[in-house]
Amino acid sequence: MLDPADVERAQRLFRVQRRRAMVAVGWLFALVLLLPLGFEVWPQLDSMRVWGIPVSWLAVVVVPFPAMVFLAVWQLRRAERPEDEA
Secondary structure, eight states: OOOHHHHHHOOOOHHHHHHHHHHHHHHHHHHHHHHHHHHOGGGGGOEETTTTHHHHHHHHHHHHHHHHHHHHHHHHHHHHHHHHHH
């Protein structure tokens, strides 16, 4: 069981971390939704090729995964910062 002061601190940390997580989730949704939108806006990406592979396919493989790793690391650091300060 936590002391009342610890409960308040834990709730405050939870709220801060939840807000920060929502920002990261928003960026993730933007990444997932904007990639297909980009293919719709620029259909010529299907006909452009690098090493014989359509640029749109390369974008599906190369862009999301490093971006998700970056978002995960970024979010982890942002989530830990309030704990270190408190």
